[in-house]
Amino acid sequence: MPSVTITVNGKKQTANVENRTLLVQFLREHLGLTGTHVGCDTSQCGACVVNIDGYSAKSCTMLAVQVEGANVTTIEGLAKDGKLHPMQEAFREHHGLQCGFCTPGMVMSAVDLATVNKNPSETDIRHWLEGNICRCTGYHNIVKAIKAGAEAMARGGK
Amino acid sequence: MSAPIGAPVRRKEDHRFLTGRGTYTDDINRPGQLHAVFVRSPHAHAEIVRVEASAAKSAPGVVAIYSSADLVAAGLGTLPCGWAVKSKDGSPMAEPPHPVLAQGRVRHVGDPVAIVIAESRDQAQEASERVVVDYRPLPSVSAVDEAVKPGKPLVYDSVPGNICYDWHIGEQAPVDAAIAKAAHVVRLDIVNNRLIPNAMEPRAYIGEFDRGTGDYTLYTTCQNPHAIRLLMGAFVLHLPEHKLRVVAPDVGGGFGSKIYHYAEEAAVTWAAGQLGRPVKWVAERSESFVSDAQGRDHVTHAELALDKDGKFLALKVATLANLGGYISTFAPAVPTYLYATLLAGTYTTPAIYAEVKGVFTHTVPVDAYRGAGRPEASYLIERIVDQAARALKLDPAELRRRNFIATTAYPYQTPVALAYDSGDYFTTLDMALKDADYAGFEQRRAAAGRQGKLRGLGMASYIEACGVAPSAVAGALGARAGLYEVAAVRVNPTGSVTVLTGTHSHGQGHETTFAQLVSERLGMPVENIDVVHGDTARIPFGMGTYGSRSLPVGGSALVKALDKVVNKGKKIAAHLLEAAEADIEFKDGKFTVTGTDRAKAFGEIAFAAYVPHNYPLDELEPGLDEAAFYDPKNFTFPSGTHVCEVEIDQDTGEVRIVAFTAADDFGRIVNPMIVEGQVHGGLAQGIGQALLEECRYDRASGQLLTGSYMDYCMPRADNLPSFKVATHGTMCTHNPLGVKGCGEAGAIGAPGAVMNAVLDALAPLGITHIDMPASPEKIWRAMASRRTAKAA
Secondary structure: EEEEEOOOOOOOEEEOOOOOHHHHHHHHOOOOOOOOOOOOOOOOOOOEEEOOOOEEEEEEEEHHHHOOOOOOOOOHHHHHEOOHHHHHHHHOOOOOOOOOOOOEEEEEEHHHHHHOOOOOOOOHHHHHHHHOOOOOOOOOOOOHHHHHHHHHHHHHOO | OOOOOOOOOOOOOHHHHHOOOOOHHOOOOOOOOOEEEEOOOOOOEEEEEEOOOHHOOOOOOOOEEEEHHHHHOOOOOOOOEOOOEEOOOOOOOOOOOOOOOOEEOOOOOEEEEEEEEEHHHHHHHHHHHHOOOEEEOOOOOOOHHHHHHOOOOOOOOOOOHEEEEEEEEEOHHHHHHHHHHEEEEEHHHHHOOOOOOOOOOOOOOEEEOOOOEEEEEEEOOOHHHHHHHHHHHHHHHHOHHHHHEEEEOOOOOOOOOOOOOOHHHHHHEEEEEEEEHOOOEEEEHHHHHHHHHEOOEEEEEEEEOOOOOOOEEEEEEEEEEEEEOOOOOHHOOOOOOOOOOOOOOOOOEEEEEEEEEEEEEEOOOEEOOOOOOOHHHHHHHHHHHHHHHHHOOOOOOHHHHEEOOOOOOOEEEEOOOOEEOOOHHHHHHHHHHOOOOHHHHHHHHHHHHHEEEEEEEEEEEEOOEOOOHHHHHHHOOOEOOOOOEEEEEEOOOOEEEEEEEEOOOOOHHHHHHHHHHHHHHOOOHHHEEEEOOOHHHHOOOOOOOOOOHHHHHHHHHHHHHHHHHHHHHHHHHHOOOOOOOHHHEEOOEEEEEEOOEEEEHHHHHHHHOOOOOOOOOOOOOOOEEEEEEEEEOEOOOOEEEEEEEEEEEEOOOOOOOEEEEEEEEOOOOOHHHHHHHHHHHHHHHHHHHHHHOOOEEEEOOOOOOOOOOOOOOOOOOOOOEEEEEEEEOOOOOOOOOEEEEOHHHHHHHHHHHHHHHHHHHHHHHEEEEEEOOHHHHHHHHHHHHHHHHHHH
């Protein structure tokens, strides 16, 4: 079994994995980081979105060995020093989550959007979310939350 | 800070979900755990000739493989049905057994045939592919209107015509008489499309057996752990309830699909006992598509009779309801008592008669999905009312007003069993029309027309029956369970509170809403209140969450338990303050001797109850824990009007929702932020049904054609608008909070509003009917056929 070394949430992690081990399996099963979820098997629901070297990506569609040497941030690595990330805080403030299952992927995807587009419009946000499915919220409050979160990130220089 | 009823308190549960610290079933791993994979039927209907597992058994990591023969030998029961419906002639419904693993025959694609258990999930998956099942394929039938035709394949040889039951409600003769002599009769043939609930968390189970104690535990993605314990323990595994614990931890959405007792729950729990090791199963999404109970799927003919002024005289309905290949837990009740009893809608229609045939087909079982019966009723009524408005050339809002039940008429007895306790349909209609700028619509239609777009506006004035259910009424109608709810309030010695509720939150925010009820009553901050749900070992009892019942029934139980806490607190305070109990009042967290400043804080009373050094021990037990059961006196009746405005592209047939406005009556509102969120989510599912979603089976083969997110069109963010939502509450008269429930309203009102808007847009072309989902293809074809007809 090949060995991979991936920096996850700032910590270097080395493990022997099968060739077929997906990044999401590595995160959930090897590292116990169960915040990243699996909601489908066709790479569409987006519950598994993490950040890899600055970009959001679906961890169910990448092999662990593909991200050798990369920097991966998961939902568990977003809050710093016990303080929620502005995007997490915006989801809380605007009731952008209900059952919470799609939430980690939504938040990780939203952080990427707000990084590349500091002032996204409602249309920008709705278009960006085509790879993230939520069954609970009707997206209304997710859109509100992402708009507020992006503004907070821009203000905070993130 | 106390967070009373009515405050938009931010959710207590959010921190763990936002930081990736939720605990869903698949996040749980038990020591020594094995993994299960199910071998499923690739055929809609086939005889199982042979299951050959010897090659699979020798595959790496395999621990056991079981098929139906093993379960039969072990004496396992079959999956029970919780609601029995009787046919017109008084005969019981056909209730063929639903085995845990298919026995002799498979009855839908995805029917489980064998369970493969191995050290890892990959090993179980690989071995499952080596299980050889010899099938003799048989002809199948998947469409409900086909299945009832003579000579069609039978799902059960013992059930002629595939008719599970042939039920009716209301009186036929007066309805027929009214239709025969009415000034106007409008007729509608309509399909309510089959849906797949698609909670984002796939079902997952872990069965566990403790060899030392003989205790079983099931971790399950379910909405009602006590019900699963009863159904699985008593009927399938024959385990007494005190030896079976059911835990439903964080659950990622349910929408009804996680109410039912599923075969996989029983299989992993039984296998854990056989093997002495925990057994875990997690559905892949493709499996969810062929094994989660599905929703809706009606074919209906309806006739509405009106007098010359547009007053409704009678409604006659005949519905075929698809039940799938087996009877799911509550399936028989959905197209009968949750559907036909709502056919009065918000109107005074004096005579109603409905016939419903529950029909077996070779498809995945159908059961309650968000709204369950009520969306089907509301959609039917609101479509036929709009059709009548067009026929009589009346404004659809005016026609509704002419027929609404008067605000002074409550309690209002409908001709189909229900008695509405309160409502005000006029006000919610007016609010929705105002917020939607109904008055300005024709201008907008004209402006859109100038740009080549067809614009339409539609409305639906829905009602639903929620807060299920008065146990005696439900029992008389065939329910095999009580439908009360249970709450326990554990006051801790230092004054904080733990609430144990029999309801279950899988997105609804009970940890916050229920904490607000406690905060309001006991005058303490929500931070000092924890709400616990989802574990039969911690919660005294309960029936779970569905039918918008958590607050009306579970919240009422909590209020009763809180009353008991306050009453006992008064006795303790009277002793400590040396006053008469009658002179003690409780307000803002303090017990005070009326008219004095002598008072004891709630925390002091709690402490005295647990450290009873100065305490009336002769008259009163120590402690301050109280529990209550609440059995509702009636259903609750949320109602409202939804207004949708659409624009249709004439070249592509694509529908864009330009605006969606909802005005709802949910009675008293505890947390408006959470209520709005519930409405938004329901609207998305209702709009999804109207425009995007459809579960389709191939008519010839019974294969599921929409078996992944590639084929089943889930609403995405860019399919939906932002919503305008408002509320106007008339109080429920029979529960202590005045609450009605809000979880299903969106899914009930939206389909009618959207489709009426689509048909309003298409009316100028002479198109009068389209079935859901109103896909671009369907609309384009309808437009093209009108153009062809015109040209000819």
